[in-house]
Amino acid sequence: MPFPGAVADRDDAAYVLTGAPLDATTTFQPGTRFGPERVRRFAATYDDYDRHTDSFFSDLGVHDAGDVPAWDALDDYLDHLTAELRAAVIDDAVPLLLGGEHTVTWAGVRATDPDVLVTLDAHLDLRDAYDGNPLNHACVVRRCLDGLGDDEAEDAEQYPTVDEVVVLGARTGSPEEWERADAPDVTAVAPEDVADWTANFDGVDDRDVYLSVDIDGADPGFAPGTGTMEPFGLSPREMRDAVRAVAPHCVGVDAVEVNDRDDGQAAALAGKLLREAVYAHADAR
Known part of the structure; x- marks a missing residue:
């Protein structure tokens, strides 16, 4: 089923939603391959009308382009996903990405070439590699900041990086990640400080x-x-408020790391936050 309210034709879309059911490097409980379908399904109960912005989601020009099925060659898949998302950018639409594991964010960043990445996350995701894999989901923020390095990327222009990262809700990481987070281009905001931020x-x-x-x-x-x-995290309202604040400045948005290990709570929250981002972005326009 398409994302509820995503009724715009592709040619007329202001926002293009794409599912990326990648589940290749999950390190504990797998199931992110089911994320896009679950987010769509559990968003079906939400009213079309948003009182906060006095707007209807179905009027905001969202098109659901379906999923980009994943395959085993992770680097090839990310290249293909990047191209799919970049097509929306070329058409002056904002890509909305439904994961899948967090690795897919690197495709979103490569497609939109932003200056700043803001991520709501329990983890810093600043590892240079995890289990020997630089494309592991635990490395995605590091990839967005530092790319793959000249020795691994034949064409550095193919892998645009951001100038700055803000991690909202960060509460865990390795010593090396916290050391990288101390650099001037990273701001890690603890859960108890997110409301003030x-x-x-x-x-x-x-x-x-x-x-x-x-x-x-x-x-x-x-x-x-x-x-x-990871316990001691953010409340849904704190996440909503952060999304509402940041979304008007966005060239792309994703919601990732939803799996099928609950009764729909994670999918329902992800779908609601994605809708909040669209409402806020469209209202600012």
């Missing part, structure tokens, strides 16, 4: 932002259907 956020000096919502940024009591649960 949101209240004081006033854009990023006209720079473009890509927003990634890893559902494990939420406390697992609210969203247990994710691969690597």
